[in-house]
Amino acid sequence: MSAMSGWLELADIQGRPKRMWTQSLSWVLFALGVAVYLQFSIARHRENPDDRVMPTGTQLMAGVHSAVMDQPEEDDPLADGASRWERVTHGMLWKDTVASGERFGISLLLLIPAILLGLHMAVFPLAESVFLRFFLFFDKIVALSLLPILFIVFGIDQWSKIMLMVIGVGPTLVLDTYNLAKAVPREQVVKAFTLKSSNLDVAYRVVLKQILPQVINSVRLNLKPLALFLFAGEMIASTDGLAYRIALMRRHMGMDIILPYLLWVALLLFVLDGTLRLVNRRLNPWY
Amino acid sequence: MVLRAMERRAKQRVMPVRAAAETEIALRDVTVRYKLAGGGSKTVLHRLNVEIRAGEFVAVLGETGCGKSTLLRMVLGQEFPNEGAVVVDGKPVRRIDARCGYVPQKYALFPDRSVMQNVLYGPENAFCGWMGRARPRFWRFRRELRAEATQMLLRMGLKSGDFSKYPGQLSGGMQQRVAIAQALMMRPPVLLMDEAFSALDPSTRASLQQQLKDAWQETKPTVLFVTHNTSEALLLATRVLVLRPHAEGETESNVLVDMQVPHTNEPLSVRRRTREFEQLHEHVKQLAFRESDGGTELVPTGLVQEMPRRGDAAE
Ligand SMILES: Nc1ncnc2c1ncn2[C@@H]1O[C@H](COP(=O)(O)OP(=O)(O)O)[C@@H](O)[C@H]1O
Numbered sequence A: 001m002s003a004m005s006g007w008l009e010l011a012d013i014q015g016r017p018k019r020m021w022t023q024s025l026s027w028v029l030f031a032l033g034v035a036v037y038l039q040f041s042i043a044r045h046r047e048n049p050d051d052r053v054m055p056t057g058t059q060l061m062a063g064v065h066s067a068v069m070d071q072p073e074e075d076d077p078l079a080d081g082a083s084r085w086e087r088v089t090h091g092m093l094w095k096d097t098v099a100s101g102e103r104f105g106i107s108l109l110l111l112i113p114a115i116l117l118g119l120h121m122a123v124f125p126l127a128e129s130v131f132l133r134f135f136l137f138f139d140k141i142v143a144l145s146l147l148p149i150l151f152i153v154f155g156i157d158q159w160s161k162i163m164l165m166v167i168g169v170g171p172t173l174v175l176d177t178y179n180l181a182k183a184v185p186r187e188q189v190v191k192a193f194t195l196k197s198s199n200l201d202v203a204y205r206v207v208l209k210q211i212l213p214q215v216i217n218s219v220r221l222n223l224k225p226l227a228l229f230l231f232a233g234e235m236i237a238s239t240d241g242l243a244y245r246i247a248l249m250r251r252h253m254g255m256d257i258i259l260p261y262l263l264w265v266a267l268l269l270f271v272l273d274g275t276l277r278l279v280n281r282r283l284n285p286w287y
Numbered sequence B: 001m002v003l004r005a006m007e008r009r010a011k012q013r014v015m016p017v018r019a020a021a022e023t024e025i026a027l028r029d030v031t032v033r034y035k036l037a038g039g040g041s042k043t044v045l046h047r048l049n050v051e052i053r054a055g056e057f058v059a060v061l062g063e064t065g066c067g068k069s070t071l072l073r074m075v076l077g078q079e080f081p082n083e084g085a086v087v088v089d090g091k092p093v094r095r096i097d098a099r100c101g102y103v104p105q106k107y108a109l110f111p112d113r114s115v116m117q118n119v120l121y122g123p124e125n126a127f128c129g130w131m132g133r134a135r136p137r138f139w140r141f142r143r144e145l146r147a148e149a150t151q152m153l154l155r156m157g158l159k160s161g162d163f164s165k166y167p168g169q170l171s172g173g174m175q176q177r178v179a180i181a182q183a184l185m186m187r188p189p190v191l192l193m194d195e196a197f198s199a200l201d202p203s204t205r206a207s208l209q210q211q212l213k214d215a216w217q218e219t220k221p222t223v224l225f226v227t228h229n230t231s232e233a234l235l236l237a238t239r240v241l242v243l244r245p246h247a248e249g250e251t252e253s254n255v256l257v258d259m260q261v262p263h264t265n266e267p268l269s270v271r272r273r274t275r276e277f278e279q280l281h282e283h284v285k286q287l288a289f290r291e292s293d294g295g296t297e298l299v300p301t302g303l304v305q306e307m308p309r310r311g312d313a314a315e
């Protein structure tokens, strides 16, 4: 009866489904995904026991274990007596996560000046006239096409990848912050000056403070492009990193490693996004 | 017109508003044109000559689009006239500064600051720059300031429970009360208000009008109060300016009426019901709206009839 009325509520805009019901519904697609995958995986393995495209549950668990505990093939093997902890911190997942995370973190830090530039462009007319046109154009350059130049200028390790991410996402963030700051009502700026604000007061304590929650949301939306550029860089030229491993495994169809890696990356982004959302709510209770 | 102007000048000589009747705001031959999108330009203000003395409460009336806000922006220093000069407090206006307090119709408060922080923002800036705030002297000052701000907010009709709320959590009327308190805390010589009460319901509006009038009577700042409501203008102001839209090719100024309003001490709620006030209201309406047939006057409330509801009528 209650399930019946629940299904009816799916088509009722004014419906107020119970919390238990909405909570369990929110997991349905996950469960469905897993079920469909296992179904196909089992079917494929029945036809060909050596199938490598859709590893079974047990194979996946073995893959996870190997990703966490085993060293990458390019490293020198550990001594036999290595502790569990040592094995994890020398394992491929750990090593790749640290390498990719470092690139990701540095790029995020380098995006802070981009945000401040956007702010200054919106607030100071002179900065606007210097930078706006350039960034409107620069934003249209397809960042990946710059990769060869980046490799030459920054070498093929760390910095070329970091610069790819910054060049890929930076202009978007500059322009987004610029638009957000421009949308702050003129009254606010005028009012601030009548309240004896200095120029920097207006820029940082009035305008930036007001748009900060939207800027953080914009960064959240840009996490995905950022990861995309990171993966592009790592897949093309790298000796470590999450995407490097995926590209490597693809060569010998190591789906039992690739799938856990893929889910791990999604989980990391999901957690990072959620953290930023939480920080946003803490920092800006008024929003 | 000429007679009226002479009458006005005579009145000015007889009853100075403040001991020192120096000119606080002067607009000299101010002309403002805006470029139109399709080429050409449109004159909004034409050869305006207005002298406002310290302590006057001037209401600026006129229909929408006649340049009231433009006038205010000139005094504020947000824009500059194409011709002529604007002088505030003896100095030409060059940039927006703390000479003028400002209460716009919307976006008056900083949404990311609580009511109390909004009110403290200006005086704190005036006391010292951002760097000086670690010193104990600042914290002592801040304690005194808080007491003063509390007084001011209570006087404007807020409850102490509201002090820590954000503007988004307050009604429009409450927000305007805070905005006025915020501006008055700076004790500006000039207070500019642009349709500050226009979005409020009648009873909130009436109570805010009284509070503004009281606050003005205490400290006597020079007020420039833009409104399109005639009775509001006549209730509050000591002087009323009526602007009219400038028609292309006209040579005279677009100040239509410039008159003193007789001063009384009654509460506004009493005042608005007196016969004298009604006559005054009628008089100004005749003067100001005889050409534009009262297009901007608000419909008097109380005339809205009950309508049957649709659902009920169907039965
Ligand atoms: N920045 C601008 N550019 C072009 N026209 C403007 C600008 N600001 C105001 N105007 C025009 O000037 C006229 C007066 O505007 P305003 O002073 O805002 O009128 P109001 O009396 O309603 O406050 C309007 O017709 C408006 O369209």
Ligand SMILES: [Mg+2]
Pocket (backbone or CB within 6 Å): B068, B069, B194, B195
């Ligand atoms: Mg206006």
